[in-house]
Amino acid sequence: MASKKLSESELSKLTDFQSRNNDIVVQVGAAEIRIDTLDRQKEELLEKFQILQKEQAEFGEGLQKKYGEGNIDLEKGEFTAAE
Numbered sequence: 001m002a003s004k005k006l007s008e009s010e011l012s013k014l015t016d017f018q019s020r021n022n023d024i025v026v027q028v029g030a031a032e033i034r035i036d037t038l039d040r041q042k043e044e045l046l047e048k049f050q051i052l053q054k055e056q057a058e059f060g061e062g063l064q065k066k067y068g069e070g071n072i073d074l075e076k077g078e079f080t081a082a083e
Helices: 008-067
Strands: 070-073 078-081
Touching: 008 078
Parallel strands: none
Antiparallel strands: 070 078
């Protein structure tokens, strides 16, 4: 089978396609790495959030034992007993 030479414009177009394809593949890889990093950060933050919620609940229980049922005004720093 005889080979035929591609024209310069055809070769240029194919090279451009290959280059653009490679760029996209690299960008997808970089995006996946960023996604993985963000997923790990999200998991760490969710763990911290769960710890915070537990600390808040425990502290709230302590306040409730000390002051009883009621409301706290953070701005005034006052507790008002429930009626």
